[in-house]
Amino acid sequence: MTDALNTGLTGEWCWHTLEAGAKRLENIDVAGIFDEIADTLELKGENPFRIRSYRRAARVIHDMPDDVKRLVETDELTGIQGIGESLAEKIVDIVKTGTCDFYEEIKKDPAYNLTAFMNIPGVGAKLAVRLNKELGVKTIDDLEKAAKAGKLRSLEGMGEKLEEKILKGIEQYRRHIGRFRIAEALTRAEAIVSILSEVKGVTRIEIAGSLRRRKETIGDIDILVISRTPDRVMDAFTSMTTVADVLAKGDTKSSVLLRSGIQVDVRILPAANYGSALHYFTGSKDHNVAIRDRGKRMGLKVSEYGVFDVKTERNLGSKTEAEVFKAVKLPFIPPELRESSGEFEAAEKGTLPNLIELKDIKGDLQMHTTGSDGANSIEEMGRFAKTLGYKFIAITDHSKAVRVAGGLNDKELAAHIKAIRKANSKVPGIEIMSGVEVDILADGSLDISDEVLADCDVVVAAVHSKFNMPEQEMTARIITGISNKNVNIFAHPTGRIINEREPYNVNIETLISEAKKSKVALELNSHPDRLDLKDIHCRQAKDAGTMISINTDSHADQQLTNMRYGIATARRGWLEAKDVINTYTLARLRKFLEKQG
DNA sequence: GCCGTTTTCGGCCCGACTGTTTTCAGTCG
Numbered sequence: 001m002t003d004a005l006n007t008g009l010t011g012e013w014c015w016h017t018l019e020a021g022a023k024r025l026e027n028i029d030v031a032g033i034f035d036e037i038a039d040t041l042e043l044k045g046e047n048p049f050r051i052r053s054y055r056r057a058a059r060v061i062h063d064m065p066d067d068v069k070r071l072v073e074t075d076e077l078t079g080i081q082g083i084g085e086s087l088a089e090k091i092v093d094i095v096k097t098g099t100c101d102f103y104e105e106i107k108k109d110p111a112y113n114l115t116a117f118m119n120i121p122g123v124g125a126k127l128a129v130r131l132n133k134e135l136g137v138k139t140i141d142d143l144e145k146a147a148k149a150g151k152l153r154s155l156e157g158m159g160e161k162l163e164e165k166i167l168k169g170i171e172q173y174r175r176h177i178g179r180f181r182i183a184e185a186l187t188r189a190e191a192i193v194s195i196l197s198e199v200k201g202v203t204r205i206e207i208a209g210s211l212r213r214r215k216e217t218i219g220d221i222d223i224l225v226i227s228r229t230p231d232r233v234m235d236a237f238t239s240m241t242t243v244a245d246v247l248a249k250g251d252t253k254s255s256v257l258l259r260s261g262i263q264v265d266v267r268i269l270p271a272a273n274y275g276s277a278l279h280y281f282t283g284s285k286d287h288n289v290a291i292r293d294r295g296k297r298m299g300l301k302v303s304e305y306g307v308f309d310v311k312t313e314r315n316l317g318s319k320t321e322a323e324v325f326k327a328v329k330l331p332f333i334p335p336e337l338r339e340s341s342g343e344f345e346a347a348e349k350g351t352l353p354n355l356i357e358l359k360d361i362k363g364d365l366q367m368h369t370t371g372s373d374g375a376n377s378i379e380e381m382g383r384f385a386k387t388l389g390y391k392f393i394a395i396t397d398h399s400k401a402v403r404v405a406g407g408l409n410d411k412e413l414a415a416h417i418k419a420i421r422k423a424n425s426k427v428p429g430i431e432i433m434s435g436v437e438v439d440i441l442a443d444g445s446l447d448i449s450d451e452v453l454a455d456c457d458v459v460v461a462a463v464h465s466k467f468n469m470p471e472q473e474m475t476a477r478i479i480t481g482i483s484n485k486n487v488n489i490f491a492h493p494t495g496r497i498i499n500e501r502e503p504y505n506v507n508i509e510t511l512i513s514e515a516k517k518s519k520v521a522l523e524l525n526s527h528p529d530r531l532d533l534k535d536i537h538c539r540q541a542k543d544a545g546t547m548i549s550i551n552t553d554s555h556a557d558q559q560l561t562n563m564r565y566g567i568a569t570a571r572r573g574w575l576e577a578k579d580v581i582n583t584y585t586l587a588r589l590r591k592f593l594e595k596q597g
Numbered sequence: 598g599c600c601g602t603t604t605t606c607g608g609c610c611c612g613a614c615t616g617t618t619t620t621c622a623g624t625c626g
Contacts, residue, residue: 049609053598084599122615124624157623161616403612404626464626465613501625 026069028184029242030094031062032260033103034087039118042125043111056082061091063556069095098241098259116140120169121500130155144170172502180262181498182565183528185211185218188262192223192240196266199236201229204274208281213335214568216498216531220263222281230268237266273305275320280304286340294344295328302328336571353574358567360577362584363392364560366437366460366491366523366551371416372397373405375556378423382432384557392586394435394458395420399447401439402464408436410452417455431586433457437491442466444480446487453486458593460523460551462491463504471505478506482520488593489549490515492525492532500529508537512544519595521547521581524573526566527559538573547592549581 038054041047060082061068071077072095077088093100106112117128117140134155137143144167146152152163189207197205202225206212209222227233234254238246247255247263255265269277280288280303295302299310306318307327317323325332330347334355337343346352367381368374376384378395385393397416398407408416417434424432435458439447446453446461453459461481469477482490493511494503515522522541525532533541533548541548550566552559570580577583581592 047598050598052609056599082599086598122624126623157617157621159617165616402626404610468614 026067026095027061027064028187029098029259030068030091031058033094033099034058034061036112036115037103037106039115039125040106040109040112043114043118043129044109045125045129053082053087057087063559072096113138117143120166120173122165122169140170140173179217179219179499180260181528182211182214182216182218182531182568183562184260185221185262188242188258188260189221189223189264191242192221192237192264192266195240196223196225196233196236199227199229199232201232202227203271206278208278209283212282213284213338214572216534216569218262220265223264223266224274224278224281225266225268226271226274227268233266233268237264271319273318275322276302276306276318276324277304279321279324282335282338284339287338287343290340290344291328294330298328300328334571336568337574339572353576355571356567356575356577356580356583358564360580360583361390361550361563361567362586363390363394363431363582363589364552364554364563365394365433365435365458365489365549365582366396366525367393367554367560368397368405368437369395371395371419372402372407373555378420378432379426380557381554381560382423382427382430384560386427386430388560388563390430392431392433392589394433394460396435396437396458396460398464399436399438401441401447407439407447410449413448413452414455417452435460437462438487439464440478440481442469442477444477446481446484450484450486453484456486457590458488459486460489460491461487461520463495467495467501467504469505471507474505475507475510478511479514482515483518485595487518487520489521489523489551491523491551491553492530493522494532494534494537496532496534497529498531503532508540512537512541512546515541516544516546519592521549521592524548524550524566524570524575526550526552526562526564526569528562528565531565531569533569533573535569535572538570538575542573542575542579547581548575548579551582 034054035058038051038058041051041054060080068091072092077083077091078085090100090102114128114132117123117131118125120140131137131143135146135151137146147163147167150163152158152166153160189211193205193207196202204226206224207222208224211218211221225233230251234249237254238249238256242258243256244259245257247257252268253265255263257263267281292302295307300316301308301310306315307324308315317327322332331352333343333347333352336355337352343352364385369376369378369381374397381395382393398405399413400407400409413436420432420434435456436448436453437460438453440461440463441447442465463478478490481487494506495501496503512522522533524538538548548570550563550570552562552566554560554562581589584592
């Protein structure tokens, strides 16, 4: 790997994550196929346990850190919990050929065409089949028409409310269609960068677009390349095994559709105007409009080819992004801030934030172990955290209200705290703090007694039930919960799951100000499906002086590396190291936890 | 389809919630 090669990622995690990204590609593909098979089998009314096996295998493969391709080579697949002879055989075929016989068979089944319905919240397999059979609807458009015409209520056991629910579900589904979560987009983009960077003649390659700005969801992937050999780059790009369709292939621009449905554009650029092109293709659109407007007022013309003096036509900056900004008399604005949401004003005033970086993080304050629904022991979590250079972590298993996750009651938590202390003494060089993710019940009370909570180093409070309370009630419930003197952090504050579940009704402004009063930090949950608080709320919290805790909520040791997504969102939320409690030294953190700092 | 001091068959998590209906089926996590 050469220095000239720049992936657009900041700092030290560049190559480390690139490798991880390249590894995971086939895992996602296998998982996607198994999920489609599971959906189709469910629609066909097959054995629910057989369906569960496919879903479980899909999840295991998706989440595991190991490269499924490597496991095929070393014949280790059947050693994995949830993968037996039959699934292993299919995985081998998929990795080698991109598909397997059973999947091809499934795709021919009429039920396969109904899998789209299952993406609508509130519609499961049974309902999808009935709607298809009794109303003849084949597409989501059909379903929408039928619901709007009031045809659903004529069916037995269905009423007006269900019609409304389905229409709302369709609306939600449409809003999200075509947008991919950052983790999937980044993983795929990094894998492509890895492949293309091996092509002879490539001197620079970089991710641009909304992915470079680290938006939580991404429409398509843009990759910019400097190369002496455009033909070779385009050949390598369009012949990747993950390509489903080549939409365009030229000397300077090619587009493909990946099997996963993501469109990827690759552009070959001349080195001379790489900086202005990178700036242009990074966006956002609004940011570009604003910077062109600014240039115009200064007698300059800004385009992807450079910043030109209108009179003399002299090029004032195009080789690097820094040159472009300098030409319009601005300091460098980090990609994450380029949303035309105040970055120009801050740049003018010299008040751009010194954005937080991954290396600022000294520990992670929310994670699970085998004590509830995690995959690893306390010690294992501690040892892995240590390899990340962390100085401290907090073990925060669920409380009893979250029954499906094996939540702990008072007595079990008390014993767990002892186990954590014991583990702490066994892993030198890192402080493993005791904690809990305690549920805030519907009435605002906590699911663990004050007595036991007081014994924890870190108390993370969270909502996991009754998501649909009206705003006032939900806000009051949360405020009551976090005003308990033992609570330190409020986890995933809005409860949203990106592309899947809307946030519950909580008044963010009230929550932010009450959290500050109670000396409670709001969590920025780093799980790429959550990213909760989201960017704009982080900025609101920062402006109000409410502290943030960036945690991974890991359920397995490898997930601790999800911190990168939390950092990405934090940067989009203008956060600096000083706004985040897990950049503190252990001594200072303890003061905060004791509500003295 | 997976798994095993209930091991080659038979069990596999289960409670909350919703919309509908009055005892339940479907969806979700």
